[in-house]
Amino acid sequence: MAGQVWFVLAMAAVVVLARGAGTRLGVPSSILLTLAGLVYALLPGPKLTLDPEVVLLLVLPPLLYSTARRSSLPAIRANLRPIVSLSVLLVLLTAFAVGALVSLVVPGMPLAVGLVLGAAVAPPDPVAALSIGRRAGLPPRLIVLIEGEGLLNDATALTTYQLALAAAVGTGFSWATASGRFVLAIVGGLVVGGLIAFAVRRARPYLRDPLISNAASLAAPFSAYLLAEEIHSSGVLAVVIAGLLIGYDAGREETGASRLQTGAVWELVEFLLEGFIFLLIGQQLPAMLKELQTEPPGRVIAAAAVTVGVVLLVRPLWLVVTQRVPVGLHARLGITPSERLRPREVVAMSWAGTRGVITLAALVAVPLTTEDGRPFPERDLLLFCAYVVVLATLVGQGLSFAPLLRWLKLGVDAAEVEQLNNEARLASVEAGLAAVDRLLDADRIGADLAAVLRAQLAARADRYKARTAALLQSGNGDITWPQDYRATVEARRAIINAQRAELVRWRDAGRLPDSSLRILRRELDHEERTLLEL
Numbered sequence: 001m002a003g004q005v006w007f008v009l010a011m012a013a014v015v016v017l018a019r020g021a022g023t024r025l026g027v028p029s030s031i032l033l034t035l036a037g038l039v040y041a042l043l044p045g046p047k048l049t050l051d052p053e054v055v056l057l058l059v060l061p062p063l064l065y066s067t068a069r070r071s072s073l074p075a076i077r078a079n080l081r082p083i084v085s086l087s088v089l090l091v092l093l094t095a096f097a098v099g100a101l102v103s104l105v106v107p108g109m110p111l112a113v114g115l116v117l118g119a120a121v122a123p124p125d126p127v128a129a130l131s132i133g134r135r136a137g138l139p140p141r142l143i144v145l146i147e148g149e150g151l152l153n154d155a156t157a158l159t160t161y162q163l164a165l166a167a168a169v170g171t172g173f174s175w176a177t178a179s180g181r182f183v184l185a186i187v188g189g190l191v192v193g194g195l196i197a198f199a200v201r202r203a204r205p206y207l208r209d210p211l212i213s214n215a216a217s218l219a220a221p222f223s224a225y226l227l228a229e230e231i232h233s234s235g236v237l238a239v240v241i242a243g244l245l246i247g248y249d250a251g252r253e254e255t256g257a258s259r260l261q262t263g264a265v266w267e268l269v270e271f272l273l274e275g276f277i278f279l280l281i282g283q284q285l286p287a288m289l290k291e292l293q294t295e296p297p298g299r300v301i302a303a304a305a306v307t308v309g310v311v312l313l314v315r316p317l318w319l320v321v322t323q324r325v326p327v328g329l330h331a332r333l334g335i336t337p338s339e340r341l342r343p344r345e346v347v348a349m350s351w352a353g354t355r356g357v358i359t360l361a362a363l364v365a366v367p368l369t370t371e372d373g374r375p376f377p378e379r380d381l382l383l384f385c386a387y388v389v390v391l392a393t394l395v396g397q398g399l400s401f402a403p404l405l406r407w408l409k410l411g412v413d414a415a416e417v418e419q420l421n422n423e424a425r426l427a428s429v430e431a432g433l434a435a436v437d438r439l440l441d442a443d444r445i446g447a448d449l450a451a452v453l454r455a456q457l458a459a460r461a462d463r464y465k466a467r468t469a470a471l472l473q474s475g476n477g478d479i480t481w482p483q484d485y486r487a488t489v490e491a492r493r494a495i496i497n498a499q500r501a502e503l504v505r506w507r508d509a510g511r512l513p514d515s516s517l518r519i520l521r522r523e524l525d526h527e528e529r530t531l532l533e534l
Contacts, residue, residue: 007046011275011276011279012272012275014033014036014275014279015029015033015271015272015275015276015279016275018032018033018036018275019271019275026135026402027398027399028127028128028131028132028398029131029275029278030127030128030131030274030278030356030394030398031128031278031394031395031398031399033275033278033279033282034278034279034281034282034391034394034395035282035395036279036282037278037279037280037281037282037283037284038282038283038285039282040279040282040283041282041283041284041285041286042286047283047286047287048280048283049284049287050280050281050284050357050360050361050364051364052361052362052364052365053365055277055357055358055361056361056365057222057225057226059273059277059357060154060225060236060239060357060358060361061221061222061224061225061235061239062218062221062222062269062270062273063270063273063274064151064154064221064236064239064240064243065220065221065224065239065240065242065243066243066266066267066269066270067147067150067151067243067270068151068239068240068241068242068243068244068247069243069244069246069247069250069266070247070266071144071147071148071151071243071244071247072144073244073245073247073248074248075140075141075144076144076147076148076151076244079141079144079145079148080148082145082322082341083144083145083148083149083152084152085318085322086145086148086149086153087123087148087149087151087152087153087156088152088153088156089318090122090153090314090315090318091122091123091153091156091157091160092122092156092160093314093318094118094121094122094310094311094314094315095115095118095119095121095122095157095160095164096115096118097118097310097314098114098117098118098121098122098306098307098310098311099111099112099114099115099116099117099118099119099164100114100118101114101306101310102114102117102118102303102306102307102385105302105303105306106299106302106303106378106381108377109377109378110168110377112164112167112168113168113376113377113378113382115160115164115167115168116161116164116165116168116363116366116382117307117363117382117385117386118164119157119158119160119161119164119362120157120161120358120359120360120362120363120382120386121307121311121355121359121385121386121389122153122156122157122160122311123153123154123156123157123158123355123358123359124149124150124153124352124353124354124355124356124393125150125354125355125356125357125358125359126146126147126149126150126352126354127150127274127354127356128354128394128397128398128401129146129351129352129353129354129397129398129401130143130146130147130150132398132401132402132405133146133352133401133405135402138348138405138410139345139410140417142345142348142349142352142410145349146349146352151240151244152237152240154236154358155185155186155189155234155236155237155240157358157362158234158236158358158362159181159182159185159186159234160182161362162181163181163182165366168370168376168377169367169370169371169376170370170371170372181232184232184233185232185233185234185237186233186234186237187233188228188231188232188233188234188238189228189233189234189235189236189237189238189240189241190237190238190241191233192224192227192228192231192233192238192241192242193224193228193237193238193239193240193241193242193244193245194241194242194245195227196220196223196224196227196238196242196246197241197242197245197246197249200216200217200220200242200246201246201249203216207258208255208258209258210255210257210258210260210261210262211261213255213258213261213262214258214261214262214265217246217262217265217266218265218269220242220243220246221239221242221243224238224239224241224242225238225239260526277356277357278356278357280357281356281357281360281390281394284360284387285387288380288383288384288387289384291380291383291384292380292381292384295380295381299381300381300384303381303385304384304385304388307385307386307388307389308385308388308389308392311353311355311389311393312353312392312393315349315350315353316346316347316350319341319346319349319350320346323340323341323346344408344409344410345410347404347408348404348405348408348410351397351400351401351404352397352401353393353397354393354394354397354398355389355390355393355394356390356394359386359389359390360383360386360387360390362386363379363382363383363386364383366379366382366383419468422464422467422468423468425464426461426464426465426468429457429460429461429464432453432457433454433457436450436453436454436457437450463488466488489531492531493528493531496524496527496528496531499524500521500524503517503520503521503524504517
């Protein structure tokens with residue numbers, strides 16, 4: 001037991017080091033962790049195997065939920081047509097293209113078996129692309145498209161995978177049944193996700209304790225997934241819908257303390273789960289190579305090359321074709337000219353299709369035998385092809401995505417974005433001043449308290465106005481803060497640090513118990529969080 005604990009601690013240390021190195025080098029930690037797993041796989045020592053049940057039940061729901069709850073539901077709704085195009089139509093096209101071509105290249109491979117591979121490699125996992133894109137200042141609309149695609153494509157791919165697998169193992173298949181199951185999976189996932197979100201919203205008035213609120217938040221994705229799977233619907237879609245609705249509704253009936261703590265908990269969950277998963281991906285290569293020793297090398301290379309080639313080519317072709325649809329058809333579909341992607345945006349989106357753990361987990365879950373007891377056709381070959389796709393996209397596209405974005409000069413005006421945020425801050429101060437007036441008119445507060453509250457809000461407004469003036473001096477899109485503004489923020493931070501130090505001296509002198517120190521220090525921590533980053 002002690003050895004296993006040390007092994008897990010060592011993996012956690014690698015995850016932390018990869019995060020630090022990635023930040024310093026400007027490379028997503030997911031790529032560094034995959035490479036670290038590859039290196040470790042070649043060394044002697046214990047290895048972890050990819051358990052599909054663990055991935056699909058314990059890893060995927062919280063990761064999808066965490067991404068969904070911080071995504072913008074209005075932005076996804078506004079871009080629903082292109083998101084559906086990428087997450088449903090493109091996934092289906094990729095799955096059938098890979099399945100058809102690989103079954104042609106590998107003699108004797110049934111089309112259903114090829115579709116199992118195609119469905120597994122079809123959905124992108126945008127973790128690496130989003131990490132690079134946010135750091136490089138990718139325009140908000142492209143971020144929304146990549147996020148929305150990543151949230152919804154797993155449901156399409158896994159449903160297609162389950163139907164293809166049923167045909168491949170011989171449990172019976174018909175197009176009518178498959179279509180019915182597909183519709184049931186989608187509708188059921190939507191309904192279950194909506195019900196979980198509704199239940200959380202109704203329970204919020206009773207979840208005032210931050211710890212209870214966090215427990216409910218952690219339970220939500222697993223409840224949505226299990227309930228949907230129980231009625232043979234899409235658990236993935238249920239988790240996504242629940243996360244989107246709960247995240248959108250987070251401002252209602254939820255205390256500030258609960259919101260702060262929940263956000264911190266989900267950041268930690270996402271960081272650790274993603275780290276362990278990408279480290280685990282790299283460790284799978286030796287076992288896969290061992291299983292392929294009896295396969296003809298030419299056959300393996302051809303199958304892998306076709307799979308990677310189709311995955312890399314279908315995405316840009318689809319994006320180009322959908323953008324070149326005649327203007328008249330765009331109008332009939334309700335697509336305005338502003339919704340069409342520019343050529344540079346098409347290039348960027350074409351290279352944002354990195355694959356991840358779902359691709360491998362789906363194929364590891366393929367049974368060893370068919371319904372009649374025969375070995376599942378080409379199972380080891382399918383798994384190797386999927387692994388090559390993950391490496392080629394995650395490492396190849398991931399490492400080249402940032403240079404591509406710089407070459408395309410696709411960047412957002414940081415000063416303009418921050419200016420909008422500052423205008424919203426000033427609007428919130430105005431709302432606060434109006435609330436003070438209403439409280440005073442209703443005799444709920446006295447004139448002296450009203451004056452104090454107005455002074456506090458006015459001081460905050462003055463800080464925001466000074467920030468606005470500094471932003472107006474940023475003419476090239478980058479934010480450059482004047483020295484006097486930087487000095488003001490640093491002075492406020494120094495004052496808070498001095499207050500913390502004084503509280504610690506009181507504790508050390510025996511004048512303040514540790515329980516009080518933690519409360520007072522937390523107050524200062526929250527005050528420091530309000531300092532705007534330079």
